[in-house]
Amino acid sequence: MPVDPTPLMGVVVDVEESGDGAASLGVQLSAHDVSVSVAVAARRDRRQILHGVRAEFAPGSFSALMGPSGAGKTTLLHALRTGRCTSGTLHANGAPYTKLARRLIVTVPQDDILLPGLSPLEMLHYAAQLKLPPALGGAGRLARARTVLLQLGFTDEDMATRIGSVDERGLSGGQRKRVSIALELLTNPPVLLVDEPTSGLDAKMAHDVVSILRALSREGRTVVCTVHQPSSRIFASFDQLLLLAHGRVAYCGPVDVSGEYFGRLGLPPPSHENPAEFFLRVLQDDDEARGVDLLGAWARSDERARPFGWREQAAADRAPAAAASAPAPDDAGSGRVSPAVERAPGGLQPQLLPLPLPALDGGSVYAVSRAAQTWVLLRRRLYEAAKDRTKLGRSLVLKLTLGVLVGVIWLDSGRDASFKAAFPTSGALFLVVNNCVMDTLFETVLQFPLQRALLGREYANGTYSLGAYYVALQASNLILSALSSALLALPVYALVGLAATAGQAGYFVLVLALMSLIGSSLGVIVGATTADIDSARSAIVPTLVPLLIFSGYLIPLEKIAPYFKWAYYASFFQYALGALELNEFGSRVYTRDCPSQVAAEAAYELVHAAYPALPLPPLPTNFTCDGTEYLRAQGLFPPKYGGRRGYALILGGYLALFLVAAYVVLAARMRRLVLRPS
Template structure:
């Protein structure tokens, strides 16, 4: 934080009683006023705890809590994976080298210092791979390991209390494609804004954001993405920003917000950020090569090359600084283009100092230019900025204390569940009632009904046919349910990680509503399917038997859904989830009791963990009883069904223990799915 804040902060630190407002002058000479008491509220004089008045702090009219951001000597390294070479000789040599050097790390950030205050925008610039996004993640608290240096927010280090005061807009817009722009913001408002606000206030807040970001014309349009048509790239980026500023974050971080946008859209977007900074937000953004107009909208620039800082200071003073180092453009150049040329060492159209010793136009010359600029930064600028940060007094006690207070959940678990249930259903209903899926269920039901039209079990051959139909029905709904559930969490992984990082809701609320929403399809389609098939084939024509059979099919489908969720949550990869589900389905199919009834003793444990095995046996017990007679037209006369070879391993009078097995499996699978999901998401958040 520069020295321009020193007087204001020292005044606030020594003031008594607590001040109600503060003023900060930014680089452009504009004075911003911030209501401290509205944000930090008051301290309970009878205890050391802070009493944050949520109804005041979350009011629409309130400004965000001022955040003074400082980062000093930031270093970050990442552990490199050791890939085994295909050549055996190289593999041996690689192993020897790895034994000699156990810690194989790559340094990404190499001592970066800077500061930014409320009302200002800091732009992180540099070529691709220079470390801009890494620094942004360090500032946002999204990287915690292998970091050296200090990052403070109002002179307080990062803690979970800051999580909901920081908005992070990723380069890739992570939004639900089936929701409209308005629905996206409304659901976010109901999840993230305080329960002390009325529904009307939350809707008003969404209206304000739509108007501020110019999203009114596309408010009823789906977000889209992939193969789903939707809004334009600029509108999608503005929707992502609106998603974050909806809750008035104190610190707004954006990763390449203008990526993929034309110059007009980029100018409009940065202008919107400029307006958001004026209300007291601290904004840090990475940007690759902005136009000259956009460049001059930034208050400060941090130029990074290969993890080293090359310039830090006011955007408007950057050209004069480098010209003082005798880097003079030969032609009229965009300042951003000029800085990037220096960051890459490509100074073809720039006059460079004569004391750079290397043949011009060579790779060595480019490296020499980069090293020269980096060394000059350490001499000219780094010490001044560190001294300025050191001279700056501590942030006001109100701000420090408010920064350390962790906000409670904005709404209760039950309210989170209801909102998530509505959002999940709105997002997935097109998949639930997809025309192709409806035609598949109806078509297969009619086809099977015609193939097994009025079948019977008068003899062994016909009995085998009817048993084969039951097993096929079991396979059909087992596979449909598994593959319908296994991709859910891998597909929504990035959105889930994003929202959990912002503490929008409890993971348990998300999981329960996701499971119950998907059950709509897993109950609806088997019901329609069995209503058509059952009375076309020769099953028992009683309502009791029909509803019992339907209940068994639904139990199989719901248990299979839980298994699919578990496999998907365990791997969290679309490609691998499908492979795992196929493997498990094939294993359960073979041990289901139809193809192989007499499984070897050392393999019999497989059938007990197969829900297809228990479901198939249950269907047989519903349709057949052991004392029913068949083969009455044979030479030997009538025989009871229990004597059929098809029921060698099935006791048709053996009770309904399979029901409890399936229910238990359904519960266990879902518990394991939730545990796996929590573990995977926690790994992504840390």
């Protein structure tokens, strides 16, 4: 029985009851003379992408956005998602978009941005903990995740299979696309915007995915898809068609009358040809259009004033509960259900069962608190790392191997009683510090494209706050960095023979962990500001190499030219190396090759050479010196900055600076991703 429209978050939402008491939301999107322009890089002007687009997308409808490459399809989809445009208006059920109203609209991106190491059920379970209210409880969230996957045709075996990717073995491309859709169905969104759902799929998989999307629309959802060149079977599955060319509308109306409209313009689609291919061809080729101004013809047409006529026919177009199981056409006019929809294990009916209304409580844009978001994201990241045992094991083994290699090369140099062993020992410390930064930096940069894409998807769809993600990211980095730093430090300590007191060993690991976190923060900055690995490498090398050169090990401070001394004081490598040298040599005592002994022996030989007959007393054999003499030669003694604690605080300050900078850069990147037309 129909219920009166309910005002929700500034949007009037039509609520209908289904036969089993579940409810579905109906949201109509409308674009009124929408134009979008973007700033052009390296120029001060703007480029117009959309020009006066007018369209409506009603509940229960399955709509296609089509047009040549660069026509503005994805830009329009982005505008419908955010409600933002340069001019014109975008409405949801006749009201302007609000921040909370955007929770009703979700986007499924073209690329299947998933965590390849997880299974579909694990992926959805973590998403459910972020998207669904705590009142459901852990069992309720897991049940919802299973229900959605079952509705999309997944078996228990499929749910437990590793997702994988194009490069990693796992689910098929069509299954990954269905997981991508399932992630957004957890909250039962009334509006689903799907970018190129058939991209990269074969004909069978593409039709299965489109059948699922059509079935979802029959539950009362507004489903809008961008499609590039659909087959005739897929094209016939859509109810409505919006054709774009050069950012302008060439047609906006029902699919089944599109051929009639073009026929009135003298361009009837050939009976033997796929209408979608014909429309795209005449939009791209002036010769095929036979001189017809398609864009101008639509702008002057009577249909433009009311594109689909949904205001008057919303009730008829919206599928009632009795028709929720209406099959997607397997071919034009066919009544068979696609196997992807038909296969429903566990006794479910061959249909997509309605889900409860999404939780929209208290005006919060998130289903759970930020603290809960952080905890879930931290667990997901650590679980992902632990589940990929090959990758994690390889990383930890490499750290351990490097520690052993350094230990073997500098074997027992820390135990050597000769003062001459101090400088080689510093070499081991320098190499370890360098590795901690570079290793974590490049590892973060290499992983960041996937992490950035996943963050962009989940953040844009309102799954969690950026702050929660960032805290979880750095907390997981801290845990993993502490583990890898310990694996590196243990063999170095044991084989090189570094200062073995608990306090000194703990300080050593602390410095390495700080440097690892600095490296990961720099990796976030570089990853967020560069497009690919090559450009990231181009940014890393000229930035870090000078800091390494002027760290005080390769060139002592007194040998650095005055106009480069600023680089020494700016280098965090210098402070890390200084901290470890203070930690190592501050309590070290040497009994051989001490500076005083070397000076005495040199003087003894000079006197003996000048006066061979002069009897000289034997040289003393009990020369001793401590590590402070080496530290003094390095400019580290008397201790500066308050000694070891001061150096640790300076490194902590560098870390805080890079953490803040990384967050600011990441926030700016996400803001551009979410707000700008793409």
